[in-house]
Every structure is written in structure tokens, then in C-alpha cells.
Amino acid sequence: MVKICCIGAGYVGGPTMAMIALKCPKIEVAVVDISAPRIAAWNSDQLPIFEPGLDEVVKECRDRNLFFSTNVEKHVAEADIIFVSVNTPTKTRGLGAGKAADLTYWESAARMIADVAKSDKIVVEKSTVPVKTAEAIEKILTHNSNGIKFQILSNPEFLAEGTAIDDLRAPDRVLIGGRETPEGKKAVQALKEVYAHWVPEDRIITTNLWSAELSKLAANAFLAQRISSINAMSALCEATGANVSEVAYAVGKDSRIGSKFLNASVGFGGSCFQKDILNLVYICECNGLPEVANYWKQVIKINDYQKSRFVNRVVSSMFNTVSGKKIAVLGFAFKKDTGDTRETPAIDVCKGLLGDKASISIYDPQVTEDQIQRDLAMNKFDWDHPIHMQPVSPTAVKQVSVTWDAYEAAKGAHGVCILTEWDEFKKLDYERIYDSMQKPAFIFDGRNVVDAEKLREIGFIVYSIGKPLDQWLKDMPAVC
């Protein structure tokens, strides 16, 4: 029986391994992690991450051919194929701080594999890593290998949170990069056979190692660039009276451009887009390509601009101050159908409003108060380290309260900001919300989920990203 071990039981390791176990009943899959609470949660009824459809898959395979364990060394030693899906956060100190990927966790996993391996292994990069990482990993693994042979493959993951199970069940493509030697090709073939249990052959792409590593960074950069492009247009739409949804529809109808990923928003978030682009920028700089680096840097700059533009809209619309005013924030996760808050635009928006002394009441159906308080207290980039490396109990931000009900959050508020596109926000009783709010009552829709015209009929002053402006907002000072 082929044995697979995955180091890192997170948003990628958990769901990807659960899908392999589901589709390959004859393969034994062990997912290991240094975080005992995380492993305990994977072995319980309350999985550590919220992902539609994940519970069912885990329930079907757990303790059959899918195991979660903290016994990292045992499972690594026994495995034929080892996936490494650990954190690769942005470095916060030293050379490349604020840009380069911190490979501490990867390196320690590689050293441990080298220490405990007693038989030949295929080691698979599942984490997103800088191009050429495999070369460094190879050196670590083979340095003291006592004759044991390691083949390194790059098999980046393209799932998106909230749709991870569908993405894994029917991926657009699976990418496998390996050395172009006979041993390298054999290893690629072995991994290909795992995916071939359910992925059609023409969707399994094989390349050299560096192409696979770089394709992952490139894919995330292209996706984020589309969002920054439409968000840049949204600012121009507001200035001219064009409607960003109409522009996106018209542009996306060109089959060369396509309609997906053109939703204007308060800004993109999530653990990867910013981190991976910063990493790409750093690699370009290190390779003497400052023009290329600056091109990609602009994607992040527009994203930051979009978040601060939103905050400025809120403040300038409300008589140029939110000091002492209650602002309800609906949605804190970085997108709907996930409880993940890593790099969510809500953090920057809330910090911006707190900077103007607002008092904030937050509701998100999947994010706990503890998580929100941690996020608002944490330093930039600290969020992407394993949980046990993060500050234990950061001081709670006093001007922030968290409720478990959208109506409660909006009660007595001067304004409501919608920051995540949860479906339930479309169905709220906005008459009830309006009646409970201070007047004039404002809604700032950072995700274009509400029917602005209907809300205006109720009496709200409404701002929707990239949409023709309410007369009230037109009369306010221009926003930077």
C-alpha cells in the first residue's frame, strides 16, 4: 500500500489530503502537524476550518485511510510520498523583510525529513514557495542522507477557500514539476498516478521544477492583477458616472478577457495574494529586474489605495469625522464561505475607522470575537505564522465589540459597512435596520451585494463601490 504523509494540517494540507484519501481508498494518508489543538480538531466533530463540503469528505475517510496525528516523525519515516504544506509567510525581519518568503518552517520540515528517513522518498512542495526553492531543499535533504535518495517535486495548490472541495474534486489543472532525469521522471509519474485516480489525464500538466514553482506565483499575480485592474476602474467609474458592474460585464464578454474575477471590491484579501506578489517582487529585484518588480508592486499599491479610499469615503460622507460614532461592520472574513481572516480588507478598514476614533460593532457568521480582537491587535505579517507562534492574548481593542447578529451590530449605528459578500447580507430586513439606526443612516457596500436603489427608497444614503454616486456623496469633498 502506498503511504502518503502531509506535513501541515492547514487550509491546504487538510482538504487536499482528505480529497486524495477519498479518491484513492487504497492509499493511506496521514496528515501531521506540530499544533496539537489543530490535530485534535481534525479528529473531532468541529473541524479547525470551515469549508463547505469538507465535513462529509473527512467523515467518510477518517480512520479508514485518512489519519490526523502529531506523531510527525513516525508518519514521515513510514511514507513513500511526503507533501510539505507548511506556512511560508512574508519575512518580518532581516534580509528581504516585508517581501521575501520566510522559509523557516519549510527548512525545519526538510531537516526533520532528512533526519528520520530510512528509505527513499518523494518530497512534494505543496506550499507556495519562491522559484528555485527545490534546489535549496535538495541540498538540505541530501546533505546527510546516508545513501537515501530523495526526489523533489513541485506540486503547487490552486484551490480557493470557500470552494476548496469543488476545486479539488474537479481542478482546472494539476501541475507537477520535477527534475528531467530518469529518477525525476519516475517520481513525477508516481505522483501523476495518485491524481489520475480522479483527474483526467489532459488536466495533469508536467513541467520542469522551476516552471511549476513560478507558475504558482504567476497565477496568483495574474488573478490579483485582474482585481486591482477592475478596482482601479471603480475609482474612475465613481468620478465619471460609469457603473463598474456594467463596465466589467462589457469588458468580460470579450472571450479573450473572460468574465471571472472582475468583481470590484473593497480590496482583495486572503493569506496568499499579497504575500505571493511581494515574494515575486523580491525575486524580480534579486534577479536585477526592477521594472518587472515595479509592475507587480503596483497591484498591491492599488489594493492598498482601494482600502484607504473606502475608509476615506466613509469618513468624508459622515461630515468628515466618525469620532465617537458607531459603525456597524457586516462581514470580517476575507471572502464569503470561509472563517479565514488572514489579510482580510476588514482589518485595514477597521483600523482606518478606529484611527478616526469610531466605535465599531462587528458581525460575521463565521469569525469569533477572539479572532477579530487578535487580528486587530496583531502586527502586519504575524498572522501567517503557526498559531502557537502568535501572541497568546493580545490586548483587546476597547472601541470594538463583536455581536452574533447583524441587527444587533446595526442598532444605534450611524453607518453600516459591508465588507464580506455573505449571501445572508442580501436577505436582511433593511427597513428594520434603518429604523434602529441614527439618522441620516448610511450604508457603505464594499462588495456590491445590496440593491442600492431599494435602500435609497427606504431612506438610506448609499455608497456602492464603482457605482454612480448618491447626490449626498457627490456633494462631499473629493476622496483621494
Ligand SMILES: NC(=O)C1=CN([C@@H]2O[C@H](COP(=O)(O)OP(=O)(O)OC[C@H]3O[C@@H](n4cnc5c(N)ncnc54)[C@H](O)[C@@H]3O)[C@@H](O)[C@H]2O)C=CC1
Ligand atoms: N490557504 C490557501 O487557500 C492556499 C495556501 N497555499 C499555500 O499553502 C501553504 C500553507 O497554507 P495554509 O494551509 O493556508 O497554511 P496554514 O497556516 O493553514 O497551515 C500550515 C500548517 O503547517 C503547520 N506547520 C508549520 N511548520 C510545521 C512543521 N515544521 N511541522 C509540522 N507542521 C508544521 C502549522 O502548524 C499549520 O497548521 C502556504 O505556502 C500557502 O501559500 C496554496 C494554495 C491555497
Ligand SMILES: O=C(O)[C@H]1O[C@H](OP(=O)(O)OP(=O)(O)OC[C@H]2O[C@@H](n3ccc(=O)[nH]c3=O)[C@H](O)[C@@H]2O)[C@H](O)[C@@H](O)[C@@H]1O
Ligand atoms: O494561493 C492561494 O492561496 C489561492 O489564492 C486564491 O484563492 P483565495 O485567496 O482562497 O480566494 P479568492 O477567491 O481568489 O479571493 C481572494 C480575494 O480576492 C477578492 N476578490 C475575488 C474575486 C473578485 O472578482 N474580486 C475580489 O475582490 C475576494 O473577495 C478575496 O478577498 C486563488 O484564487 C487560488 O487559486 C489560490 O490557490
